[in-house]
Amino acid sequence: MQAPFSFPVLLLIAILVLYIINSIKILKEYERGVVFRLGRVRESAKGPGVILVFRPVDQIVRISLRQEAMEVPPQDIITRDNVTLKVNAVITLRVVDPTKAVIEVANYIYQTSQFSQTTLRSVLGEVELDELLAHRDRLNQRIQTIIDGHTAPFGVKVISVEVKQVDMPESMLRAMAKQAEAERERRAKVIHAEGEFNAAQKLIEAAALLSTQPISVQLRYLQTLTEIGVEKNTTIVFPLPIEMMGLLNKSLSFNPAEEKK
Known part of the structure; x- marks a missing residue:
């Protein structure tokens, strides 16, 4: 009695089954897959869920849609009033177009980091130290708008930019401490003088009444x-x-x- 299938046929079926199983890809809810077929990108990114990628005809690049926090290294900045500072920042971004993030730029994280460093130096170099310390929210918004304009062509949205730390020289810290101390003394003297003036007025009124x-x-x-x-x-x-x-x-x-x- 002959077997229904010969060994080569069974081997071919097993290879086909393994190939199909290997072609099944599961993408999580926050992932998208950019599929290239014979070197050409498909119309839109695939996922989430189960997709089929038939290698070597198809190739897939996984892209995460979650927000990512990127720290900008400390930058040497000279403000408009010639004060030398070291400033670093934190940038929150996410991919809004996976296809552009893959085909328009080699590494969108590195590209955004470089844009962030140059923008941080140029924007903060145009303001004075007092404005940097007092109006940080407005500067954060301005930096975010500029960086987002650079990253929009490759499908990355900059959600927020926060200037994290401003390191000043010791001499500037001492000068600021003296300025704050002098301001406190000025306020104390003004308050004391106002108290003496009010007390004198009350004494005059009391003497007139007595x-x-x-x-x-x-x-x-x-x-x-x-x-x-x-x-x-x-x-x-x-x-x-x-x-x-x-x-x-x-x-x-x-x-x-x-x-x-």
Whole structure:
């Protein structure tokens, strides 16, 4: 009894089955596959899910659509007011067109990194140090717009740019510390002067009010003696009537020569 299939036929079937199994590719939800057939790219990227790639006729390049954070190396920058700085940044990007990211550029990560370094130096070199420190959000937006204009032709979207760290020379840090200290002293002196001015105004108002009722001065005098007596000390307080002080002032201002005249 002959076998239904000869050995060469069985071998051919096994090779065909293995080839088909090997041609099955599974792409994750965040992956897309750019397929080249005989060197020509297919119309659109494939995936996610199961796709067939028949090698060696087809070749596939996997591209991730997830966001990627890329750190820009520290750059030596001279600001418009001639201050030398070292500035680095973090860029968040993602691929929006996998086909362009494969066929338009050799390495979109490296290309974006180079654009980021040159843009960071050119933009921050046009501003002064105070503007860099005070308006960082506006500069981040400007850098993002410029880099995104460079990366759009090869299907990469720059989502955000954040200036991460600004390293200044020690001499500049000391100068800024002195400036901040001087500003604090100026504010303290102004506040102290305003307090003295307000206190003087209140004293004038209080004196004018007390002068309307002479007995109020006596009451205030007795209240002050009561406050002194509360403290445990060895101070001897001798109460002197206010009337005696008035008589003493009159006697001191009396001039006999003027009286004879």
